[in-house]
Amino acid sequence: MGNGAKAQQKRERNAKDAKKGPTSQLANNKAAMNLKCKICMQLFMNTSRAPQLQEHATNKHSKDIKDCFPDFQG
Template sequence: MGNGAKAAQKRERNAKDAKKGPTSQKASNAAQMSIICSTCRQTFFVTTKPPQLLEHAQNKHGKGLADCFPSFA
C-alpha cells in the first residue's frame, strides 16, 4: 500500500467526522431576540443593557423604559 492509498483512506475517515455543510448562526441569533418594544415591536438581544433600552425609548418614542418595555422594568 503506497502513500497515496493511505492518504485516500485518511480523507475518507476524516470526511465521516466532518460537519455536513455550512452552519449559520442566524437561527440562534433569532432565538436570542427576546426583548421587544411594546410600541414599535422592535426586538433586542437578551443581553441588551437597560441604558440602551432607555435610549431607544427616549429617542424613538419620547417615553420611559417602563412604557416601552413593561416586562423588563
C-alpha cells in the same frame, strides 16, 4: 502506499467525524429575539442590556425604558 492514498484515507476519516447539517447561527439568533418594544414592536435579543434599551426608548420615543419594555428585568 503512496502519499495520495494516505491523504485520501485521512479525508475519509475526517469526513466521518465532521459535523453534519447547517452551521448557520441565524436560526438561533432569530429565536433569541424575545424583547419587544411595546410602542414600535421592534425586536431585541434577550442579551440586550439596559443602556441599549434605554437609548432606544429615549431616542426613538422620548420615553423611559419602563414605558417601552415593561417586562424587562435589568
